Amino acid sequence: MTAVLTPATDADLEVMREQLGRPMRGVVGIAARCVCGNPTVVATEPRLPDGSPFPTFYYLTHPAATAAMSALEATHVMRELSELLEADDDIAGAYRAAHDAYLADRAAYGEVDEIAGISAGGMPTRVKCLHALAGHALAAGPGVNPIGDLALARSTWSPERCACANPRVAA
Template identity: 75%
Template structure:
């Protein structure tokens, strides 16, 4: 089952994502997951950016507290544990391979880019390379789709159910420009 299409992205969403990233948001096609307060947490990005660059990370984690939590887990060697789990558990490997296929199907709804054909994110389907990407996919797809992303979220001190958003300097009820 594929996730897109998403609700239209508002100018307000793009301003928040740009504030989260510290740079202008690029080629966002949807908000794949939101914080409890409604701020973007995961964006979906075109597989080819406007400047022609192939961009395999369709589900991109943008929330500052979520990205910090995933960085903490990576520094704590959780990727090594996940890699060992992937090697040892056939059920996890099978579910991870299905997550990879779903990721590709979701992204391909927004275009096929030959340079990244078969490449999803986070090391799927055979390794664990980036918890940020895997958690972003897990948040977008929902629990039970990406086992490694789910595990990262479970091990994290961050939760999408508890708002820890900084003040982005954008009124909550501000209408899109």
């Protein structure tokens, strides 16, 4: 499933600047939002305005989600998830399909030779970055990225509960 992007407003860009501590670059849209409306995942051009290739099309911006993925990575769960990929053909196949879907989503915004075939998070054969995998899972929806789904399920953060410092609406 291809993520449905919503246009990034000036308010979204300001929220993401606050979330990440820097101005946003190459934004093509918001791929997932907090229940309060704040951005959670941004979609970024495969080539940034300065000419740099940028393979991470879906980028997790939400501070609580990012912190939860960092905490999960600190438990060394990536080794366990990588072993799961080796042991379970169904999950490995779904993970490869997630890689292909990620590449197709990004390709809609241009092909960049330097990153051809490279998605994010270690896809399609290993688990490298839960932030990227959770970002893809949030953008694409449940059932698309099995490792991203597992990371979200095991984390202390939930996309169904607002944990924003400045929520847009009552959560």
